[in-house]
Amino acid sequence: MSDTIVVACDGSDASGRALAFAHARAKQLNAKLLVVHVLEWSPYSFLTPEEIAERHARRTEELARAESAIIGPIIAKYKDQGVAIETAVKYGHVIDTLVATATKAKAVEIISGRTGNSGVMSRVFGSVAGTLAQVSPVPCTIVP
């Protein structure tokens, strides 16, 4: 059984670079890629009665949109390129979900891009890449 590399993907240019790096690395290691797209979601947020009634329909739409706008182009670009690719679209807190997915898939590495926000913004709010590097249970590569 080949190793699995988890790559975080949000459709941005940065995540495109991370994906290219991850693909090259997977080829080198003869590993397979698990591309994970996380839709930010908290089960503790507050919704109006109407939002509640429509939530299942909205979720179905959001998943379909993620598949067509983010996952679809990745598959189109990297299929038949010598690396097995699996994809997953998940709901939750981005970092927690990436870590949980990597743990469940027994991944050997997590690869993520970074937006490059330096200075005040990331000092105040933190960044996905920075936090991921702190909490990842397996080696983690941040691609600039």
Add this chain to the structure above:
Amino acid sequence: MSHINRFGAALMALGFANSAQASAIDESVNQMFASSTGWFVNFIFASIPGTSFPWIVAWLVIAASVFTIYFGFIQFRVIRHSLHIVSGKYSDPEDAGEVSHFQALATALSGTVGLGNIAGVAVAVGIGGAGATFWMILAGLLGMASKFTECTLGVKYRNEYANGTVSGGPMYYMTKGFAERGLPGGKFLAVLFSVFCVLGALGGGNMFQANQAHQQLTGVFGEFPGWITGLIFAGIVFAVIVGGLKSIAQVTEKIVPFMGILYVGTALVILLMNLEHIGPAFGQIIDGAFTGAGVAGGVVGALIQGFKRAAFSNEAGVGSAAIAHSAVRTKEPITEGFVSLLEPFIDTVVICTMTALVIIITGQLMVDPATGLYILNDGGTIQTLDGSSGVGLTSAAFASALPWFPYLLVVAVLLFAFSTMISWSYYGLKAWTYMFGEGRNQELSFKILFCVFVVIGASASLGPVIDFSDAAIFAMAVVNITALYFLMPIVKREVNSYLSRLKSGEIKRFH
């Protein structure tokens, strides 16, 4: 919004300039309203022959007791498990992104926590004395079983449409549940419930809210005619439910829980400031519950007030919560029942009790030092320090300890009133479209009617509005509880199956 503000300001100027004429409008709305709804109110609150006990209060208490006994005190057996479900310990991570149990509970609570907890409690202790609190807490604890029964059925028999949206509530379990058990009359009950639900939405879910919001505003800005508040409120409600200005509703929905927490927090601070009075306050509550302490109607009067206001506040057995809870995604309908039983506990046993304790501890209710009994007004209500009643009494009680509190309370009351209106406009709409069919015209006609009643509610005086609001909401309970009696064996089957699977480990814990 700016248009609405300018419109409101113009109206207010008009109102002040011609206040004699304006109060004449209020008075005629009030008279028309009182005379056209009187018969309905009289029927719902008719006493059991030979007693002064309204049959409707007995109906609610008996039902809550029957459910409590039938399900073996379910509210106490599963409360720990309920908390685990709400915290997500039993939620499948694969279902993330669907409505969580926490969200369903929070939204349902936003609909029930509100003026009932602030104004309703003040009405209860203002008439029934401290003793009413005891009966209110008891009704809250028993009501947990009613809520559990209706919300389980709400999820089990909801309608799921092809586009992924859901409609649920008593209308659906009455038709589908009765058909499943081979019982006749489900459709009839569903329509009857829908009629009362629309009236309840217009009464307690709308007019009572507008009325109390107006009373709060006059407390701060001085007297001005109610129809002005009504028109402004109606304008905002119209913008949200007809104009689709969802952002207002979403913002409110997010502020309301924090207002609730702030309210309870403030009450706790006042209680801590008066730590030495808490013991005597509970003494008054227990004493008043069994002696009446001189209130109108004695013990029975205190009991009626306590039970009435508890039911009005937590809506257990009324059926509205079944509409709110039915959208949650779960493989086990019973889990939503477990979650919903926390609602009367939080609403009545915790929040209402806080309000009552603050009113009692700050000494708002006048007691004759010679007899130890309450001093009564001509109308049979207890005389208060500054003569206030309803939300004004709560405001005065909090202000006696924290003078800035009335300003916060005004904001809280306006927000609570608004969020309750939005919730009830949804419940009412579901009942309306159940009767008249889904469609743009049907929806619009109800929404406009709803806005008209905001104005009526703010203009009428408190008495007739409270009477009609109570009557309409209790009428829902008459139909809903009838159905629950017939359908409770279905819930029993669900609960037995679930609890045995939970015990055997078949129900998995994920976190």
